Amino acid sequence: MENRFTTRLTLNNYGFAGMDASQLGAIKSVADFYQIPLTPTRIYGMTGLAFLHVLDERCIHPNAGPPVPEIYRLARNLGIRIEGIHQFAEGEAFTVLQAEAWDKARAAVDSNKPVFAKHIAQLDQTSVITGYDEVGYYIDSWHTGYQHSEDVIPWNLLGLSLCPCVNCLEERKHSKPRDTTSGIVSLHWADPVAAGDELFTFKEAIRFVLRMNEEAVYEEFGQTYFVGSRAYEEWINAIQHDVVLKFDFALVIEVVHEARSHAKLFLEEMKDQLNMESQKSLEEAIHIYTEISTRTRVLRDKYPYEQLRVLFSAIEKEEMLTILRELSILEKKALALLSEIYSVI
Incomplete structure (x- = not known):
């Protein structure tokens, strides 16, 4: 990949809007960025997540189950068109997918489009990507505020859920090493469009x-929900x-x-x-x-x-x-x- 930048590029007025369902928090973040008047209640209702209960097969992962492509398709009716990558890969294909996402993310930020990704920091959580530099991504998420949480995340760690904050680093010291050769690359960007009929x-x-x-x-991706x-x-x-x-x-x-x-x-x-x-x-x-x-x-x-x-x-x-x-x-x-x-x- 061509190294066409040497400094950090940041999206102004873009940050994580909260919500425990962080994939919906990302939609709210996009709405706020484009100044689209959407409340959390409306996002929950019009994507259907207000009424859904989805659990992974181990019954322990919040936000793991609701199918991302469906949720983002329904967000189109709210006036937000979401495009991106949502795919599992392993080995060399995983590295290629990470590189593709890296190119797409930079192109979106360059065009002043908000970007967000799942599994970029916390497992099954979605973080907004506020900018990038020659190393990787800068994010805003539930862990922003902890020491080192705002450190850059190298582009080839996307999909591995390796949050840089001090708490997550400490926790990983006491857990089994994670597979770093495969994962789910789920990165998206958004544009404003006309909303659908109510x-x-x-x-x-x-x-x-x-x-x-x-x-x-x-x-989905070998997991049962x-x-x-x-x-x-x-x-x-x-x-x-x-x-x-x-x-x-x-x-x-x-x-x-x-x-x-x-x-x-x-x-x-x-x-x-x-x-x-x-x-x-x-x-x-x-x-x-x-x-x-x-x-x-x-x-x-x-x-x-x-x-x-x-x-x-x-x-x-x-x-x-x-x-x-x-x-x-x-x-x-x-x-x-x-x-x-x-x-x-």
Whole structure:
């Protein structure tokens, strides 16, 4: 590759906008960059993630499951066209893919387009790429603020989730060395476009949610993911068999709670947009998502971020499983109501 630069180039007024679902946080970051008035609630609702529950096969990775291409396709309806690379590779093909992403990222930043990537720092988390120099990427993410978090990430580390912050460096000293010859390269850039029709956008999101729940299980890059009721079954079973640590549960429940809180708010916002036929089901759905949000908040508050990597006590486990079983029942009812709404709009 031609070395055509010697100094750092930075995108102005571009930074990570937050949100526990960091792939949606990246969309919000792009919206803010282009001054598109999109709230987190609207992004959650119109991409369908407000209503989805997806878990990896080990039931421990937040943001691992929701299919990135689908989420970014739906973002087009919000007025943001997202293009990029989302692919697994190994060996020489992995290096070639990293180099391709490096070229694409620099070209986007050169054109004043926002860029973001998954697996560039934290596993399964999305970070925004604020600029680059001759070595690699500069990012803004959930770890920004920690010592060394703003250090450059060499371009050939994309896809390896090697966050440079002091906490992650220390953690890696005590864990097994990671494979550095393969990974998922998931890097994207975005342009503003005309937004889609409001009702069409809503129907597209609900269609996506219903389809994912109907499929219940899917594969991506050799990993299995569970959706909806099946995700709750697997989650409950994993906790019963002491597979899930407090640390992992805290990260997952944080994302689930954020999603369901926005589900309630989003449906309230849609009241005036939907026809009279759907209003009864809509009101019931708002009530149920309020219940779901309340229960997930109980679990989130009991196990906040940065839990120890230890198992739950017998009492803790029983209390948690009771709530998760209640949530599973409520989620089934909520999904049935979404199906009713979809059928009459």
